[in-house]
Amino acid sequence: MAVVQPNSQPPAPRRRDHDHEIESLEEFDRVAASGSLAGHRIQSVDLTDRTFALLSTDTTDSVFLGCVMEPDAAAKVRAGGALVFPPIPGLPFDPYRGGLYGPDELFEGLVDSGYETTPDARAYHWCRQTASDGDIFASMLRSIHDDAVSDALDEHLAGAQVVGVMGGHALERGTAAYAGAARLGRRLTRDGLTVATGGGPGAMEAANLGAYAAPFEDGMLDAALALLSKTPHFTPSVTEWARAAFDVRRDRPGGGASVGIPTWFYGHEPPNAFATHIAKYFVNAVREDGLLARSNAGVVFLPGAAGTVQEIFDNATPNYYGSRGEPRPMVLVDRAHWTEELPAWPLLRALAADRPMAAQIALVDSVDEVPEALARLRAGAAA
Structure with a gap:
C-alpha cells in the first residue's frame, strides 16, 4: 500500500459537479472503461485491484481522496496530473467518505460488544480527545469530513x-x-x-x-x-x-x-x-x-x-x-x-x-x- 504525497501543483478549479464524482467501484469501472478519468473526483474507493485500469487511463486534473492504490498505480496517476490525498491510518472514521452513514455502519458491533465499541462511540471519543488537544491536523480532518457529508447530503x-x-x-x-x-x-x-x-x-x-x-x-x-x-x-x-x-x-x-x-x-x-x-x-x-x-x-x-x-x-x-x-x-x-x-x-x-x-x-x-x-x-x- 502506498503512502502518497499530494502533487505540488493543484489542478485548475472546477465547477462543483456531482456527475464528476466517483464514490463506488462500480462507478469507477464504468468511467475508466471510457479511457479517461480526467477531471473526476474519486472518493474513498479501494483501487487495489484496479492497477491495470489506473496505468492505462488518463488522470489529468483528477483527484483521488483516500483511495488505496498499489505503489505503481499511485506513481502513475500522480505523474499523469492527478492530485492524490492518501488514506489516514488510525482514524475511527473516513474523512473522505462519499456517502451518508447508515444505522448499521454507525452501530457496528453493538449486538456483540455494546455501544462503546461502535464506530459512533469511537468517533465521539476521538473528537473529544483531539478537540482538547487543539491539534490543527485533527481540526482539518473534521472539516474535510463534514464537507464530504454535506456533499453526500445534497446528493x-x-x-x-x-x-x-x-x-x-x-x-x-x-x-x-x-x-x-x-x-x-x-x-x-x-x-x-x-x-x-x-x-x-x-x-x-x-x-x-x-x-x-x-x-x-x-x-x-x-x-x-x-x-x-x-x-x-x-x-x-x-x-x-x-x-x-x-x-x-x-x-x-x-x-x-x-x-x-x-x-x-x-x-x-x-x-x-x-x-x-x-x-x-x-x-x-x-x-x-x-x-x-x-x-x-x-x-x-x-x-x-x-x-x-x-x-x-x-x-x-x-x-x-x-x-x-x-x-x-x-x-x-x-x-x-x-x-x-x-x-x-x-x-x-x-x-x-x-x-x-x-x-x-x-x-x-x-x-x-x-x-x-x-x-x-x-x-x-x-x-
Whole structure:
C-alpha cells in the first residue's frame, strides 16, 4: 500500500459537479472503461485491484481522496496530473467518505460488544480527545469530513421535498408525546415528504420511527411503540436503548426512508437507528444550519427546551431577511408550551409582523393539526 504525497501543483478549479464524482467501484469501472478519468473526483474507493485500469487511463486534473492504490498505480496517476490525498491510518472514521452513514455502519458491533465499541462511540471519543488537544491536523480532518457529508447530503436530497421535525431529546419512549411525534412522522412520509430530524433520541427518534413505519400497516407502529417503551431512555444504557430499536428493525425490515442529522458535538446523545440515512457532523453549527437550510418544505417545532428554541430563531432569521428566498413554513406545536412555558411564539409573531414571513408561521395545539397547517402554509407560499 502506498503512502502518497499530494502533487505540488493543484489542478485548475472546477465547477462543483456531482456527475464528476466517483464514490463506488462500480462507478469507477464504468468511467475508466471510457479511457479517461480526467477531471473526476474519486472518493474513498479501494483501487487495489484496479492497477491495470489506473496505468492505462488518463488522470489529468483528477483527484483521488483516500483511495488505496498499489505503489505503481499511485506513481502513475500522480505523474499523469492527478492530485492524490492518501488514506489516514488510525482514524475511527473516513474523512473522505462519499456517502451518508447508515444505522448499521454507525452501530457496528453493538449486538456483540455494546455501544462503546461502535464506530459512533469511537468517533465521539476521538473528537473529544483531539478537540482538547487543539491539534490543527485533527481540526482539518473534521472539516474535510463534514464537507464530504454535506456533499453526500445534497446528493441524497436532490429534488426532495424535505420537512424538518425539531423537538427535545429528553422525550421518553412510552409517553403520549413520543407516540404523537411518531404518528406525525408517519403521516408526513405518507404525504410524500421526506422527514429530516436532528437524528438523536427523544422527539427526533420518534419522528424517524414514524417515517420508518410509513409503508407498513398502522398496527406496526403500535407494536413498535410497545416494544420500545421497555427501554424509555438512552440512560442508563445506550446499548439497551439502541438494541431495542434494532429489534424493531429486525422484526420489520425495509421501512420508510428518512434523514437524521446528528452531531458528535453532543456525542453523549447517540444517534437513533430509525433514520435510514444519517448525516453526522463534528461541527454542530454546520449541522444545525444545514438541517434547517435543507428543510425546503417547512419546519415543525415540537415542544423542546434550549436547543429547540435556538432552532426556531435560527430558522426565523433567514425567513425574516429573505436570505433563502421566499419564507418557508414554520409550525409550532403545543400552544401552552410555546406561549406560557417558553413563550417563543409571541416573539416570533412580533418579528413576523408586516413581513412576508407572517403568512408562513402557525401555532397549533397538537401534532394531529400539523399536516393540515403545513399544507395550508405551503399552498399559500405557492400562490
